[in-house]
Amino acid sequence: MKYRKLGNTDLNLSVVTFGAWAAGGWMWGGTERKDAVNAIRAAYDHGVTSIDTAPIYGQGTSEEIVGEAIRDIPRDQVQLLTKYGMRWDLAKGKLAAHSKDNTGKDIDIYKYAGKESIIKECEDSLKRLGTDYIDLYQIHWPDLTTPIQESMEAVDRLIRDGKVRHAGVCNYDAEQMAEAEKYVSLASNQVPYSMVKREIEAEVVPHCLKHQKGILAYSPMERGLLTGKLKPGHQFAPGDHRASNPYFKDINLTRTNDFLQSIKPIADNKGLTLGQLVILWTLEQPGITIALVGARNEAQAVQNAKAADTELTESEIAAITEKLSYLELEL
Template sequence: MEYRKLGHSDLKVSAITFGAWAAGGWMWGSTDRNEAIEAIRACYDVGVTSIDTAPIYGQGTSEEIVGEAIKNISRDKVQILTKFGMRWDLDKGTLAMNSKNNDGKDIDIYKYAGKESIIFECEQSLKRLGTDYIDLYQIHWPDVTTPIDETFEAVSRLIEQGKVRFAGVCNYDAQQMAEAEKTLKLVSNQIPFSMVNRGIEEETVPYCIENNKSILAYSPLERGLLTGKITPDYKFQDGDHRANLPHFQPEFIQKTNQLLDKIKPIADEHNASLGQLVLRWTIERPGMTIALAGARNAEQAVQNAKSMDIKLSKDEIKTIDDLVNAF
């Protein structure tokens, strides 16, 4: 495993970081708690020391699972990355979505990052995670109803209290990052990036490179699409959010699989799966610090971690780049 520093901080995280959204079950058609715990422990055994979660994932379930998974690991050996700013138990801010919780009950989810709310959320996360500090605390989505300086003054207070080590953002553009930096120095931005979703390369990636901000690429496997295991006639479980996404419609799946067929010989050359090749390529991209990879079980988690064993030549990277650019 490779370990990379986040921004200006002394926080080193594993280049493949465990993404615990699916572990929470919410929007993924349920979860098996024990399998999720085993997945986190299994990938820790092969060098994945960083775990990214959020309160909204299963409305606390994902954080509880992470807390359970790491309780027998020395706290300084793991890095916990969690978030704030999405409330399902408070109707303030902007309505982000109507959803259902893991029990099938209707819930309204709001983007809200007011000062008192952040302080409250942090306390709840610390309890669920079974820890007294969070390594990286990230706003989950921009909240247009709260001034950015108010949000990051609250995070600054949590850092002063020792409850948070470093601050990051998710889904911020370059302008929003610059605004937040007037109040508090950020170390990272967690944003979606994959072979078939590269919009951030225009403006946000150059900003992050220029200002020494790490990029945590989420959905690098495009929620499973880039594993090659999704076919145009794939049947999704009830409650799986992917069924209605543009990237999971038959035509786009077919187009994506044609791209994967072209890069498969490189994966074969390295005795690697397509998913492993895609993860390795992702963290070779300019500005990408880590790739977040989710897993529903131990085997998937270990396979994701082993993507770091692949060593791609410059020619191989260029071949993949050319195919992705053509896509």
């Protein structure tokens, strides 16, 4: 495993970081708790020391699973990354979505990052994770109903209280990052980035490079699309959000799989799976610090971790990028 310093902090993260959204089950068709715990532990055994979660993932379930998985690991040997600003238990802020929890109960989710809400969320997360501090505390989505100043000053207070080590944001544009930086020292921005979703290259990446901010790329395998395992006609489990996602239309599955087959010789030559090759390509893109990769079971977690044991040459990266330029999806 390789490790990289996050922005201008002293926080070193494993380049493959365990993304625990799917582990929480919510929007992924449920979860098998034992499998999720074993996946995290297996990832750790293969050098994955960083875990990213959030309260909204399973409405607390993901954080509880992470807490259980790391219970016997020395606290200073893992980096816990979690979030705030999405409430399903408080009707305040901006309604983000109507959804269902893991039991099928209807829930309304609000983007809200008011000061008192952040303080409460932090306490709840600490309890679920079974720890007394969070390594990186990130606003989950911009909250347009609360001034950025109020949110960031609340996190700064948590840092001064020793409950949080570093502040981060998620899904912020460059302008929002600049505003947040006035009130707290930002370590990073967690944003969607994959071979088929590269919008951040226009403004966010240049901003982060200029100001020494880390970038945590989430969904680098585009929620499974870039594994090559999904075929046209695939039936998703009830509650799986991908069933209505345009990236998973049959025509896009066909085109993506054709592209993946075109780069498969590179993977084969390296002894890699297509998913591992995708992770490596992502990690070599300018500005990307780490890749957040989810796993539902031990086998997936080990495979993801082992991707970091290999390196791509500049010519291999260029060849993949050139082939990628011909891939067009219907969205």
